[in-house]
Amino acid sequence: MGCSNGRFGEFGGQYVPETLMSEICRLEEAYLRLRGDPSFQAELSALLDSYAGRPSRLYFAEKMTRDLGGAKVYLKREDLNHTGSHKINNVLGQALLAKRMGKKRLIAETGAGQHGVATATAAALMGMECDIFMGREDTERQALNVYRMRLLGARVHSVTGGTMVLKDAVNEAMREWTRRVDDTHYVIGTVMGPHPFPTMVRDFQSVIGREAREQILKAEGSLPKAAIACVGGGSNAIGLFSAFLGDEGVRLIGCEAAGRGLDTGMHAATLSKGEVGVFHGMKSYFNQDGGGQIAQVYSISAGLDYPGVGPEHAFLRDMGRAEYVAVTDEQAVSAFEYIARTEGIVAAIESSHAIAHAMEAAPMYDREDSIVVCVSGRGDKDVAAIARHRGEDVRE
Amino acid sequence: MSKIAEAFGSGKALICFVTGGDPDLETTEELVAAMAGAGAAIVEIGVPFSDPVAEGPVIQGANARALASGTTLDALFATVRRIRARTGVPIAFLTYLNPVFRYGYGEFFAECERSGVDGIIVPDAPLEEQGEFKHIARAHGVDVISLIAPTSGDRVERIAREADGFVYMVSSLGVTGVRDGMPPRVGEAVAEIRRFTEAPVAIGFGIGTPGQAAEAASIADGAIVGSAIVEIVARLGRGSVGEVGRLVGEMKKAIDEAGAGGPR
Numbered sequence: 001m002g003c004s005n006g007r008f009g010e011f012g013g014q015y016v017p018e019t020l021m022s023e024i025c026r027l028e029e030a031y032l033r034l035r036g037d038p039s040f041q042a043e044l045s046a047l048l049d050s051y052a053g054r055p056s057r058l059y060f061a062e063k064m065t066r067d068l069g070g071a072k073v074y075l076k077r078e079d080l081n082h083t084g085s086h087k088i089n090n091v092l093g094q095a096l097l098a099k100r101m102g103k104k105r106l107i108a109e110t111g112a113g114q115h116g117v118a119t120a121t122a123a124a125l126m127g128m129e130c131d132i133f134m135g136r137e138d139t140e141r142q143a144l145n146v147y148r149m150r151l152l153g154a155r156v157h158s159v160t161g162g163t164m165v166l167k168d169a170v171n172e173a174m175r176e177w178t179r180r181v182d183d184t185h186y187v188i189g190t191v192m193g194p195h196p197f198p199t200m201v202r203d204f205q206s207v208i209g210r211e212a213r214e215q216i217l218k219a220e221g222s223l224p225k226a227a228i229a230c231v232g233g234g235s236n237a238i239g240l241f242s243a244f245l246g247d248e249g250v251r252l253i254g255c256e257a258a259g260r261g262l263d264t265g266m267h268a269a270t271l272s273k274g275e276v277g278v279f280h281g282m283k284s285y286f287n288q289d290g291g292g293q294i295a296q297v298y299s300i301s302a303g304l305d306y307p308g309v310g311p312e313h314a315f316l317r318d319m320g321r322a323e324y325v326a327v328t329d330e331q332a333v334s335a336f337e338y339i340a341r342t343e344g345i346v347a348a349i350e351s352s353h354a355i356a357h358a359m360e361a362a363p364m365y366d367r368e369d370s371i372v373v374c375v376s377g378r379g380d381k382d383v384a385a386i387a388r389h390r391g392e393d394v395r396e
Numbered sequence: 397m398s399k400i401a402e403a404f405g406s407g408k409a410l411i412c413f414v415t416g417g418d419p420d421l422e423t424t425e426e427l428v429a430a431m432a433g434a435g436a437a438i439v440e441i442g443v444p445f446s447d448p449v450a451e452g453p454v455i456q457g458a459n460a461r462a463l464a465s466g467t468t469l470d471a472l473f474a475t476v477r478r479i480r481a482r483t484g485v486p487i488a489f490l491t492y493l494n495p496v497f498r499y500g501y502g503e504f505f506a507e508c509e510r511s512g513v514d515g516i517i518v519p520d521a522p523l524e525e526q527g528e529f530k531h532i533a534r535a536h537g538v539d540v541i542s543l544i545a546p547t548s549g550d551r552v553e554r555i556a557r558e559a560d561g562f563v564y565m566v567s568s569l570g571v572t573g574v575r576d577g578m579p580p581r582v583g584e585a586v587a588e589i590r591r592f593t594e595a596p597v598a599i600g601f602g603i604g605t606p607g608q609a610a611e612a613a614s615i616a617d618g619a620i621v622g623s624a625i626v627e628i629v630a631r632l633g634r635g636s637v638g639e640v641g642r643l644v645g646e647m648k649k650a651i652d653e654a655g656a657g658g659p660r
Contacts, residue, residue, distance in 0.1 A: 015521060016520060017450045022551060181547060290498065292445075294446045
């Protein structure tokens with residue numbers, strides 16, 4: 001008893017079934033202990049360095065900068081990490097923590113498959129069992145990632161309940177955790193869920209911001225005017241933002257998925273269109289109807305296709321420290337194509353939402369200014385889907 | 397003593413669950429009346445939710461059917477008013493927190509009091525998160541019934557001490573659904589809870605047969621039956637009332653015959 005419930009203002013909390021309460025309190029205890037444990041931090045740093053390939057580069061996108069005609073655009077290259085996205089930062093941290101807690105099995109939800117692949121990778125590395133829950137619609141959209149997870153030794157469970165996408169995968173992973181909590185750790189993939197997850201995942205992702213801040217200061221001698229990242233649950237964004245929270249001159253801009261448009265009802269723009277509610281263990285903003293039923297959301301990007309957002313983002317928005325914009329499918333696809341042609345980088349469709357906003361924002365600044373954009377993942381997984389979106393019959 | 401706690405006064409209690417609006421609210425009304433008539437001491441009505449994370453497949457399906465039939469909280473309150481014209485059986489809503497939060501705590505509990513809802517069970521609001529609404533519930537005479545799980549450990553004492561109505565003891569890990577048998581050490585768990593509270597203890601999760609209901613009621617003060625009833629509703633829909641009444645009657649009979657009758 002007596003674990004704190006981890007609030008960001010009114011947001012956050014621990015709204016989970018009683019069956020999980022003792023476990024998340026134990027998790028918080030273990031996390032707080034290990035956060036200050038030099039041997040844990042050293043082990044994690046060594047893994048991030050030698051296995052995940054950190055630090056990730058901060059790349060000056062010179063052609064893009066010239067073409068857009070404004071602030072210098074710097075790209076934080078999380079796409080170059082092992083497994084191809086920022087997800088590995090969090091997963092290695094949680095897997096190591098789980099191992100220290102004596103857990104034998106990792107479970108996780110996944111939307112696009114990147115978090116599932118990262119979790120399966122960490123499980124393989126650390127010799128742990130692994131079960132991944134993925135909505136049936138996503139297992140079909142991302143068939144290659146399903147095989148990749150199996151190749152890594154994970155069992156992939158196709159979730160047929162509800163709307164068969166990311167939120168349903170979270171539901172099923174939570175149910176599985178209540179079935180078998182003793183030897184199992186649930187590796188939540190973003191800054192959502194009950195405390196301590198939003199805090200813990202932010203801390204594991206804060207390496208993005210710490211590196212970026214140091215790198216931009218070294219390159220430019222000054223802080224950027226803006227830090228821009230895509231937001232589904234919001235882990236790469238909070239990781240980037242965390243280092244700049246105290247730097248008042250740095251605008252923090254999160255890019256949500258506007259799907260087919262904010263007025264179509266076919267979007268996943270939680271902070272733009274959602275209302276405060278309680279779901280998946282936390283109080284935050286959710287896309288929902290007037291009766292409190294969670295809405296079906298849509299985005300071309302499976303990784304942003306989530307009806308909620310991390311509680312710290314809700315807090316940062318309401319206190320006015322961070323701002324959130326909505327980017328449509330069409331804008332994101334154009335940005336996906338633009339950065340490929342301009343810089344030779346195939347970015348994830350999720351990250352392309354941030355790039356799309358950067359394309360609009362850069363010209364509004366002076367040439368001496370800089371902005372940092374997080375390329376949270378690589379886009380190989382999206383190539384076939386984007387080709388189909390453009391009317392070409394490409395199969396994986 | 398609350399109406400819910402009083403329901404344990406006349407012997408071991410059979411507590412029956414049905415999802416409100418599955419397949420429609422007229423059927424819910426008939427089911428509640430039939431269950432009360434067949435010996436249910438308390439009826440739980442599930443408020444349908446899009447994402448019931450503590451439920452197994454049977455009750456998940458019921459939630460989906462109830463939402464498809466357009467069930468809302470206002471319509472459920474109206475149904476409770478109609479039920480109140482027919483039976484005084486204590487009624488508890490089993491609801492996820494978000495529909496209540498969106499309705500507004502003040503308005504929700506006032507409406508519970510007006511329509512005759514005696515308690516609520518919120519599977520995603522553990523003790524620590526009940527603070528934001530428990531005082532409002534109490535002001536309207538609505539019991540907030542807490543759950544205790546096999547994993548509750550040193551949390552048992554505080555939950556039990558603060559119990560309203562009765563303690564809902566979750567017999568096994570995982571989500572709702574019928575199981576083959578009662579897990580071992582359930583008796584010890586009940587004894588542990590009783591060290592800290594005078595409130596009655598009822599066992600839920602996994603009870604599907606009259607024999608299991610009798611066993612649970614002999615260990616504790618009552619047995620909670622959900623998925624076994626909902627499974628009949630899933631199969632027979634509007635025509636399920638007779639068979640649900642029969643199952644409830646058989647369970648009640650088994651509980652009484654186990655010699656478990658009489659107040660504790």
